Amino acid sequence: MPKNQYVSTAVIRRMPRYYRFLGELLERGVTRISSKELAALMNLTASQIRQDLNCFGGFGQQGFGYHVALLHEEIRKILGLDQGFRAILIGVGNLGRAFVNHVDFTGSGFDLVGLFDKNPALIGKKISGLTVQDADEISAFCAAHTVDVAVLCVPSEAAQQTANGLIDCGVTAFWNFTQYDIKVEHPEAVVESVHLADGLMALCYQVNDARRSSSSAEK
Structure with missing residues (x-):
C-alpha cells in the first residue's frame, strides 16, 4: 500500500470477505480468477473489486486476472493475519x-x-x-x-x-x-x-421492507 494513502473503512471491511472467498476458491483447486468472476461470487461489481484492490497495489494481470493463491497471501499480509x-x-x-x-x-x-x-x-x-x-x-x-x-x-x-x-x-x-x-x-x-x-434490527428492517415491496407489487 502506498505510504500515507487513506483507505476507507468500507474497503477495509470488505477485505476479510475477499480473503474468505479466495480461501474457498483455493480449497476448490481454483488457481486464477477474473474480477468479473470474483464479483459474481461476492455479489459485487468487477469495478468495485478493482478499485478496492488498487488501494493496496492492484495485484491483477491484464488478460490473466488474479492468481488466487498470491492474492490470498497478499490480503493475509494486508490484514496483518501473519502478525500473531x-x-x-x-x-x-x-x-x-x-x-x-x-x-x-x-x-x-x-x-x-x-x-x-x-x-x-x-x-x-x-x-x-x-x-x-x-x-x-x-x-x-x-x-x-x-x-x-x-x-x-x-x-x-x-x-x-x-x-x-x-x-x-x-x-x-x-x-x-x-x-x-x-x-x-x-x-x-x-x-x-x-x-x-443492531444486526438483528437491520435484518428486521430488511424483512419488513421486502414484505412491503411484495405487498405493493401485488396491488
Missing part, C-alpha cells in the same frame, strides 16, 4: 465461552493467551486449554506478558472501567461485545464494537 497479536478475553460467561470454543482466533491473526472473569465458579476452570483466571490478576498478567488486544464480554456497566484499566496496562485494541460504546483516550487505541442486536 496476543489477545485476552474478559468475561467468560455464555458469550465469552462461545467465542473461545468457536472463534478461529489464530486464523484471524490473534493468539488467545488468557481468559479472565470475576465469577468464583468460573475461576480455575479450563476452556479450550486455557485456565480462567481471576480478573483481579489482569494487571499482573499484562505486566508479565505482552498483550495487544482485549475481547470484552463483560456487563455493560463494567465496560468503560474495564477498558480504562486495560489502557493503563498497555492494551490498546478492543473487540467490544458489551452493549456500551467504550471511549478510550489513547493515540494508538482502536475499538471494534459489535452490537449483535
Whole structure:
C-alpha cells in the first residue's frame, strides 16, 4: 500500500470477505480468477473489486486476472493475519465461552493467551486449554506478558472501567461485545464494537421492507 494513502473503512471491511472467498476458491483447486468472476461470487461489481484492490497495489494481470493463491497471501499480509497479536478475553460467561470454543482466533491473526472473569465458579476452570483466571490478576498478567488486544464480554456497566484499566496496562485494541460504546483516550487505541442486536434490527428492517415491496407489487 502506498505510504500515507487513506483507505476507507468500507474497503477495509470488505477485505476479510475477499480473503474468505479466495480461501474457498483455493480449497476448490481454483488457481486464477477474473474480477468479473470474483464479483459474481461476492455479489459485487468487477469495478468495485478493482478499485478496492488498487488501494493496496492492484495485484491483477491484464488478460490473466488474479492468481488466487498470491492474492490470498497478499490480503493475509494486508490484514496483518501473519502478525500473531496476543489477545485476552474478559468475561467468560455464555458469550465469552462461545467465542473461545468457536472463534478461529489464530486464523484471524490473534493468539488467545488468557481468559479472565470475576465469577468464583468460573475461576480455575479450563476452556479450550486455557485456565480462567481471576480478573483481579489482569494487571499482573499484562505486566508479565505482552498483550495487544482485549475481547470484552463483560456487563455493560463494567465496560468503560474495564477498558480504562486495560489502557493503563498497555492494551490498546478492543473487540467490544458489551452493549456500551467504550471511549478510550489513547493515540494508538482502536475499538471494534459489535452490537449483535443492531444486526438483528437491520435484518428486521430488511424483512419488513421486502414484505412491503411484495405487498405493493401485488396491488
